Each structure stands twice: as structure tokens, then as C-alpha cells.
Amino acid sequence: xxxxxxxxxxxxxxxxxxxxxxxxxxxxxxxxxxxxxxxxxxxxxxxxxxxxxxxxxxxxxxxxxxxxxxxxxxxxxxxxxxxxxxxxxxxxxxxxxxxxxxxxxxxxxxxxxxxxxxxxxxxxxxxxxxxxxxxxxxxxxxxxxxxxxxxxxxxxxxxxxxxxxxxxxxxxxxxxxxxxxxxxxxxxxxxxxxxxxxxx
Numbered sequence: 001x002x003x004x005x006x007x008x009x010x011x012x013x014x015x016x017x018x019x020x021x022x023x024x025x026x027x028x029x030x031x032x033x034x035x036x037x038x039x040x041x042x043x044x045x046x047x048x049x050x051x052x053x054x055x056x057x058x059x060x061x062x063x064x065x066x067x068x069x070x071x072x073x074x075x076x077x078x079x080x081x082x083x084x085x086x087x088x089x090x091x092x093x094x095x096x097x098x099x100x101x102x103x104x105x106x107x108x109x110x111x112x113x114x115x116x117x118x119x120x121x122x123x124x125x126x127x128x129x130x131x132x133x134x135x136x137x138x139x140x141x142x143x144x145x146x147x148x149x150x151x152x153x154x155x156x157x158x159x160x161x162x163x164x165x166x167x168x169x170x171x172x173x174x175x176x177x178x179x180x181x182x183x184x185x186x187x188x189x190x191x192x193x194x195x196x197x198x199x200x
Contacts, residue, residue, distance in 0.1 A: 020182035020191060022169075030165055033149040034187040038130040040076060041117060041143070042177060044087040044094055046136030047153055050173035065097050066174055072181030073101045078197070079190040084120055086110050088139060113143045134180055135160060136172050151180055 054062045073083045083103050090108040098106045107116050129148035136156040144150035144163045152164035153172035168176040185191040
């Protein structure tokens with residue numbers, strides 16, 4: 001029988017949802033921070049998108065979102081970890097995308113992100129050390145300085161890298177959120193439970 005180049009055959013169940021490789025990149029301190037995470041808080045522009053804005057002749061704007069990031073958010077929800085969006089800008093598309101993903105807490109036009117975050121946590125009786133926050137620019141530093149697990153996307157402003165506990169391999173709007181989702185699920189030993197739902 002002629003061997004098919006690049007054909008690996010059908011992997012076993014264990015191989016198909018093996019532990020995310022991103023876990024190999026973290027040390028004990030980062031693992032301890034991720035173990036405490038109970039809520040994921042996201043910026044939009046530069047995190048859920050690549051930061052570009054497309055303006056149209058009719059005055060509307062559009063953004064591009066990554067489906068893998070969206071699925072990462074859905075997997076977190078399946079595991080009982082909520083995602084919240086806090087953005088300094090306002091755009092109807094963000095509300096639509098959030099609704100598609102089952103994200104119910106969306107704050108746009110946020111002036112003081114720290115105050116808004118504290119209000120969100122107070123309603124849920126959560127602490128700052130239980131927050132994972134993903135940002136991309138200096139406007140996110142106030143939250144990153146307080147979050148238990150602060151993440152910078154790969155193409156973030158270099159000025160926030162020193163504050164971040166983790167820097168993604170993927171850029172904003174192109175898989176960074178999915179990477180963080182897999183990291184949280186992997187460290188908290190929820191990955192197999194969630195991933196197994198997507199395999200025969």
C-alpha cells in the first residue's frame with residue numbers, strides 16, 4: 001500500500017485532546033497565579049481584535065474577531081469560568097460579538113477600568129487575585145498592576161511587558177485569547193473535561 005505523505009492516521013482519544021503545550025512555558029509562580037483564576041477580563045481593541053479599525057463611507061466602523069478566540073471563551077464558560085469585557089471605546093459590534101459568545105457583562109466607554117472592575121468583582125464576591133486580565137497597551141497598566149494574573153499579548157506595547165506575568169505567543173486578535181483560555185483550562189485541570197465534548 002502506498003504511504004500517504006503527511007498522513008498520520010487517526011489519533012487516539014488521549015492524543016486528540018492532550019494537555020495544551022502552552023503549559024510548558026510557565027513556571028511555578030505563574031502556575032500558582034493561574035490556579036486562582038475565576039474570571040477572565042478582556043480589553044477589546046488589540047486583544048480580541050488586531051487593533052485595526054475599518055471606517056466605511058456611511059460612517060460605520062468594523063472590526064475582525066478570531067473564531068478561535070471565541071471558542072476559547074466558550075470553553076471557559078463550559079468550565080464555569082466567566083469572561084467579562086471592559087473597553088475604553090464603544091462600538092455596537094462588540095455587543096454583538098459578546099452576545100454570540102454568551103458574554104453577558106460588557107462595559108464600553110470605560111474611563112476608570114479599575115473602578116469598573118472592582119464593581120464587577122464586588123457583585124460576584126471575587127477578589128483581584130482571582131482575576132486574569134489581558135491587555136495590549138499602557139492604558140491597561142492600572143488593571144494589570146492589580147490583577148492576580150496579568151497577560152500581555154505578543155504584539156502589545158513594550159511598556160507593559162514588565163508588568164505582565166505572562167506574554168502570549170499569539171498576537172492580539174489572532175489567537176491570544178484562545179492561548180490564555182487553554183492555559184487556564186490546562187492549569188486548573190479542566191481541559192480534558194471541556195475538550196472531550198468535541199471529540200467522538
